[in-house]
Amino acid sequence: MPGPWEKILEAVSCGAIPAITSPRLLEGPGQPVFHVTEINPNITVITLLNGYVFTWPRTDGDDVSGMDRDSKQWAQVLWDCLKLGQPLVKSDVIIGLGCHDIRVAERAANLYLADWAPLMLFTGYLGSHTSGKWDRPEADVFAETAVKLGVPVDKIILERRATNTGENIQFAHQTLKEKGIPVHKIILVQQPFMEHRVYATYLKQWPQDEGSVQAVVTSPIMELDDFPNEHVGNMNNLIGFMLGTLERIRDYPAKGFQVEQKMSPEVYNAYEKLLQAGYQPY
Template sequence: MEEKHVKLGETIWNYMSMGHELKKSDVILVFGSHDRRVAEYAVELWHQGWAPWLVFSGGLGNLTQGVWDRPEADIFHDIAVAAGVRPDSILVENKSANSGQNVIFSYKLLNDNNIPTSSIILVQKPYMERRAYATFMKQWPGNIEETSLCVTSPRISFHDYANEEVGPMKNTVEIMLSDLYRVHTYPEKGFQIYQEIPPEVWEAYEKLMEAGYKWKY
């Protein structure tokens, strides 16, 4: 990638990462993805005592369909158990196909198991934090005003994020373009709450699209 495009991508990355401060909670809710580091980070949070329950949510989504042969939540579950998390501290929701379903199906699973949900740590990829937050705040079936939410992600910088699994930086940039467009358009569809996009962030989006970058999904 050209350096000017890297800087534009970093502008979007910084906006999409929300930087919430962690706080002790009832549940660590982990959205599935194509990045196993999300599961590994959630396991760290559990071992550190941030919440007693881990919920892994995700079937096969846009980035894992045809790539993984098992649901994202099942793979994340196995990562957690291998890293020493007690199986009786884990719940698995492996049918959801998008972020809205992650929220709705996980709520039902927690409710069915009589697990408190007054405070939740939501774990996603760094550049998915904002979209995950906006979706949760719109789709959570419980009383959102009585639910404390913080969103977090693996502590990885934009420049260090690329690896063999998630692909090169260009791949991440094109996924971010897709996600930012959804942050922009999904509120009017009723999928997410509205969030203001600063002019410089939308300008970065437009410049990357004009340069030939495309939505990844």
């Protein structure tokens, strides 16, 4: 069983302890002896020259991941409120919105295999999280994932131009229209913290003058602590994603990108607290 040093080292190496502010060096006789990074007013990470890493101070108020419990609670508030939790409805097509999280493609594929819709569409070229990292459009990567899970190739439509959420919705609609595929009900699939934003974008960007289309937004089933992995980033990255998503929900209606979605004062309080703790929106 790993000791406390190994646990802290593991937490730092996997990114569970985020480095937020600019690091500084503390000088010893002749040369720097250790590297200090302040996480927030409560936590500091110290890296020795020999590679050992530990936090100072570590109190009973810290989460096992290295995040102080207040920040973890504020992150949980954002996670819970950015999700919609809409019930699934049998639909005409499942639309997977491209991103850097393969679990979105897996969720969409599993919905198809569970007979929630007879057709799939993946939309996405390269976006802010995949540009420079993936050498193929997000739609192609997602389709390959779905086929490996058992979805027939001829049941997948690809849209390879979209580079953001608004274009995902616009171009998905255009693609279905060009192919002469009528839809009355759709299932939109994205990451959990994107559910509110995707729905607000759909209401603005999907033409509403062509008859009523019912949309349901869903995402991979997971809890806050399940999100971080080597492909999508650590807990610090997730908090940055959620802060940025909330800012877009707040600011984008005025730009005409999505409809207004009201959020509770509790959500914006958590947002402010995380900013004060040093977390940065992405």
